[in-house]
Amino acid sequence: MKPIGKDYVKKKYDQVVPGGIDEWPVVNLSKNREEFIKEVTQESIKRIKKLTPRRASLIEEIETTLFREKLRVKRNSWAVDPPDEAQFLDSIKSRLVEISTNDDKEEIDETLEAILTEIISRYAAEIAGNFKKSRYRMARSIVTFGFARLLNASRARGFWSILSTRFSLQDKIHITGEVEQLRNLAKKGTIIMVPTHFSNLDSILIGWVISALGLPAFIYGAGLNLFNIKIFAYFMESLGAYKVDRRKKNLLYLETLKSYSSLAIQKGCHSLFFPGGTRSRSGQLEKRLKLGLLSTAIEAQRVNYQKGKRDGLHKIFIVPVTLNYNFVLEAPSLIRDYLKLKGQERYYVENDEFSTSYKISAFLLKFFTKGSDISVSIGRGLDVLGNYVDEAGNSYDKTGRQIDTQEYFTKDGRIISHDQQREDEYTRMLSDRVVEEYHRINKVFASHLVAFTAFEILQKKYRKLDLYNLLRIPDEDQVIPYEEFREVFDRILARVYEMYNKGEVSVSPYLTGDPDKIINHGLANVGMYHAKRPLIKNKKGDITTQDLNLLFYYHNRLVGYNLESYV
């Protein structure tokens, strides 16, 4: 592979924390795991009581939780669930019945408190991660070593190349953007990394990036479903994951989860949220983010300020990250889900490609032996209000004036107050800012651009059709003469560069030079390992597709830049 521009430099980074792994906040957290679970439990109970100020409403909330949990156990139980769950729920139920026959208010409150503590501490213990440094080291070397072997074997071809060290993971995964700033900020405060989410591979990928950049391990919420598989659970836990169960949507659980995240951030644990909540089904950049976990960053920042922890050491930095792929293995099923959901099919079943270890290993093997390059763009750090920060962690307004983030939590510049509604609104604002940054740092690949161009040409040609009918046009109507394609591609490419020069989007180094070459590069890479290719040249040299749904998926990556008006 030829070197391509100074943008992609292979580099080895020192550890950010000089004291080594023992100094990491996440190690501390797992050392005092029991204590932390207790703390989370107390904090959650405090929150829940605030949300249910009357005794009756608290009882109702517990009853609702109980009802939903029983339903879940009955209808949708997983291997990872503890075996005594039904029993536990029954015991809670009988105690709730006791309450209803009791007249002594004090006794009722006592029992309620006890019930609440039991449920919450159970939740907290389930959520809590169990980071082990020895396992972390091992997992890291397995990932780095193992993948490097696979990579060398597949790139260089030939049996002995499995021992070659020519290629490392950095040849496959290009890290670009504000790397130095990120490393600096990690010394100055607590990082909340918020990446886009397209593939199940993302968490492993980001985990590797974090370690390759010399950063201490980040904690991150991983779907409990992934813990159904023992080997996966082992790796995830050792990499700093805590568990998020998407089946549990009751208030008690959600508050416990938020307390966990908020307290961990307050203790200085760098965290990773996929703020889109789930993989992007459509292939579009996230438009709306889940506010729950994001709000814990704002809350933790305010609490740190309230505790008198001034900027400098306990400031919280939001770092948006985009992952850019030419090829997303799950694309066919993701886009199918998306179309089904949009078409409002009633019985929508989420399909889980990662349900067995076999499928996962098959996926990884395919990815590392076949998948084309990936780039990870690290965005500039933001404070919790979405203002840019400099290397030292100071915030600046749009005009470049240095500002004190703390004052956003006051009415007069002095007294820090807790106003939940204010923080909810700040969370929405932060989410908008992160989405804005995603668009800015998103790297346009040649593959995205060809897919976008082709699909938009078809869409314009058949503008009277709605999306579903468009996706069903016959094969012979899916051909675009090369000249026409090239013309539109040129216009869109020019526009992309215009935006790039204004700093509104980022571009891949492959996007320079002769447009015909760019197009060929794009065609060769777009969804390259799908059985049916989203975009190809036919025998006559014209552009056509083998799978319109997939073309739609890869095209979606560039939706939101108003590029369609240049078609």
Add this chain to the structure above:
Amino acid sequence: MSREFVGVIGSGSFGTAIANILAKNSSVLLYSRTAETAEKIQETRISCGQHLDDKVKVTNSLEEVATNCNVIFPIVPSANFRDSIQQLAPYLRPYHVLIHGTKGLDLVFPKERPKDFKINKSCIRTMSEVIREESLVVRVGCMAGPNLAKELALGHPAATVIASPFNEVIAEGKRLLRSEKFQVYGNPDLKGVELCGILKNIIAIASGIISGLGFGDNAKGLLISRGLIEMIYLGKALGGEISSFIGLAGIGDLVATASSQTSRNYTIGYKLAQGKTMTEAIAEMEEIAEGVNTIQIIKQLADAQGIKPLITDTLYKILYEGMTPQDGLNYLMKYPGSIDIDFL
């Protein structure tokens, strides 16, 4: 205590009236744009024909306003709004709360405009958006409602809506403005409430025309109800909630402005109907009638989007294309009536 003041930017008739209302609860710093006017007002204690409350201090320094006030009410015409905020911005801090009282739109054109450039929604800013763009302040709100400056000055009972996504901004607005003669309501739909105040000015001009032509209350009733529907359509297209238009800032303000001879927009319309040209009518006004500018912006936007707001369109013809008010009215009356209400 150094921070007991509330700030008002703009010493026009509405700004002055608000300063006097605020003075019932707190000390007020009233900013006037030129040093001479500031001095004159401070000396005579009269601003735009209104006596200033003793607790109002006049200043020509934006820095003084920003350092002494946590809450500031910018009340300047939309044409100068961006400039004013730009000048104020260097002194603003993250804790500031800004509640504006300007019922107009701001237009932003891209730097390089292609020949066939048409304005679109992304060129239009409400005043709160201007504040967010030009300053670091995030806790922003607006006040809107039937608040004719001349009646406020006389101390007649009235009410206003404070709109902001932040409850604390609404609470501050209430705390500062509420008095026995002045009621304050809250609304979280900032954009919707801003649009109410902006769009009603169009209808107010039409109402002035109807009166100027000598027509009575039937015609006015017709205009107000059809006008409200046009406001709702435009407002919804621009990102407001329907519900805000049925509130104090919508129908409340519309009724007040469309029937009041003290309203600037109404007066412009009235003068036009009496046979004056646009330039003559504007020259006779003491202060800016925001509606004139709004009609122009909305007309361009509607053209670009291929929609036809009937009343705005006709007013544009009267204002800028030489249609006589009588012809305009005839045109509206001949237009086939459609369904009364089709949006609820």
